[in-house]
Amino acid sequence: MARVVVDVMLKPEILDPQGQAVLGALSRLGHSDIASVRQGKRFELELTAAPDAATLDEIASTLLANTVIEDYAIHVEES
Numbered sequence: 546m547a548r549v550v551v552d553v554m555l556k557p558e559i560l561d562p563q564g565q566a567v568l569g570a571l572s573r574l575g576h577s578d579i580a581s582v583r584q585g586k587r588f589e590l591e592l593t594a595a596p597d598a599a600t601l602d603e604i605a606s607t608l609l610a611n612t613v614i615e616d617y618a619i620h621v622e623e624s
Contacts, residue, residue, distance in 0.1 A: 553587075564583045
């Protein structure tokens with residue numbers, strides 16, 4: 546069995562309002578040494594068969610990420 550992790554983040558040029566809200570809250574809590582925060586999503590998929598890179602890419606690009614505004618990275622963890 547393999548575990549696949551897909552990390553999805555907004556592209557750098559896209560404004561991240563949630564990240565900005567967290568940054569503001571951190572500043573109010575006295576953590577002024579943090580320069581920026583970006584918020585993202587993490588998906589963990591447990592596979593019963595060997596992962597196929599093309600299939601994983603299709604799943605990530607069509608279902609898990611909005612590729613117009615988000616980038617994604619796929620990590621396969623063999624167990």
